[in-house]
Amino acid sequence: xxxxxxxxxxxxxxxxxxxxxxxxxxxxxxxxxxxxxxxxxxxxxxxxxxxxxxxxxxxxxxxxxxxxxxxxxxxxxxxxxxxxxxxxxxxxxxxxxxxxxxxxxxxxxxxxxxxxxxxxxxxxxxxxxxxxxxxxxxxxxxxxxxxxxxxxxxxxxxxxxxxxx
Numbered sequence: 001x002x003x004x005x006x007x008x009x010x011x012x013x014x015x016x017x018x019x020x021x022x023x024x025x026x027x028x029x030x031x032x033x034x035x036x037x038x039x040x041x042x043x044x045x046x047x048x049x050x051x052x053x054x055x056x057x058x059x060x061x062x063x064x065x066x067x068x069x070x071x072x073x074x075x076x077x078x079x080x081x082x083x084x085x086x087x088x089x090x091x092x093x094x095x096x097x098x099x100x101x102x103x104x105x106x107x108x109x110x111x112x113x114x115x116x117x118x119x120x121x122x123x124x125x126x127x128x129x130x131x132x133x134x135x136x137x138x139x140x141x142x143x144x145x146x147x148x149x150x151x152x153x154x155x156x157x158x159x160x161x162x163x164x165x
Contacts, residue, residue, distance in 0.1 A: 041102035046161045047095050053154030054088050060147050061085050064140060071137050080119070080132055087116050095161060110162050120148050 065081045091112050099105050119132065124144050126134035135144055 038098040038100040039102075040098050041105050042095055042161055046157075049157035050095055050154065050161050051092060053150060053157055054092055057147055057150055058085055058088055060143060060150070061088070064135070064143050064147070067137065067140050067143065068135060071140065073135070074133065076131065077123075077133050077135075081123070084116065084119055087112055087119075091116065106162050109158070113158050117148075117151055120144065120151060124148065 061081060061084050065078060065085075068081060069078060091109055094105050094109050094112075097105065119130070121127075122130050122132040123135050124141070126132060135141055
C-alpha cells in the first residue's frame with residue numbers, strides 16, 4: 001500500500017521547501033544569464049527605418065503569392081516566394097536580436113539582404129540558374145515592381161545598419 005503525503009506531512013513540507021529554495025534562486029540565475037544573452041547590436045534609431053521598409057514587403061509578398069496562386073504559378077514559384085517572406089522575417093529578427101558576436105549578425109544581415117534583392121530581381125526577369133520563373137501577369141509585375149522600389153528605398157537604411165558607407 002502506498003502512503004499518500006499531504007501538504008502537511010513531513011515529506012510534503014520538505015518538497016515545498018526544496019521548491020521554494022529553487023524558485024528563490026531564479027532571479028539570481030536570470031541576472032547571471034542576462035549578460036550571456038548579449039547586447040543589442042543595433043540602436044533603435046538604426047533598426048526602425050529598416051523595419052519601416054521591410055514590414056510592408058511582407059504584406060506585399062503575401063499578396064503577390066495570392067495573385068500567383070490565382071494565376072496558376074508553379075508550386076516551385078510559390079515556394080520560392082514564400083521563402084522570400086521567411087528571408088525578410090529573418091533579417092528583421094536579426095536586426096532586433098541580441099548577440100555576443102555582432103559582426104556575425106551584421107554579416108548575416110548583409111548577405112541575406114543581398115539574396116533577398118537578387119531573388120526579387122529574378123522574379124521580375126526570370127533566372128534559370130536560380131530556378132526562378134518570372135512572374136507573368138501584369139498585376140504580379142506591378143506589385144513586384146513596388147516591392148523592388150521599396151527595397152531600393154530601404155537600401156540606405158540597411159547600409160547604415162551594417163555600418164557601411
